[in-house]
Amino acid sequence: MTISVNPLDLQTIFVNVFAGSIDIFAFIAIIVIAIMAARFKMNNFMFFMMVGLFSVMMGMWISWLYAFMIVVLGLGIFFIIARIIKN
Numbered sequence: 001m002t003i004s005v006n007p008l009d010l011q012t013i014f015v016n017v018f019a020g021s022i023d024i025f026a027f028i029a030i031i032v033i034a035i036m037a038a039r040f041k042m043n044n045f046m047f048f049m050m051v052g053l054f055s056v057m058m059g060m061w062i063s064w065l066y067a068f069m070i071v072v073l074g075l076g077i078f079f080i081i082a083r084i085i086k087n
Helices: 010-019 022-039 044-058 064-086
Strands: none
16 A cells, blocks of 8 residues: 655655654654753753744644643743742
């Protein structure tokens, strides 16, 4: 069985062929974001903002990412307020 894929059909390539479903793709993508943040030694705030941006972009397909985005935004606001109070 062959799958006909257009060259720039990234949803078919990454979701259907690579991961198998949108939920598995979201989990793999969050792990890849965490690995890249660790590799480039980003601080926690930048990591949370990257995951938040990913959640906003993928929220159209996956509803549980909205709840995850709320947690990430809450942690981001916490870090901002903690930094303000610390100084």
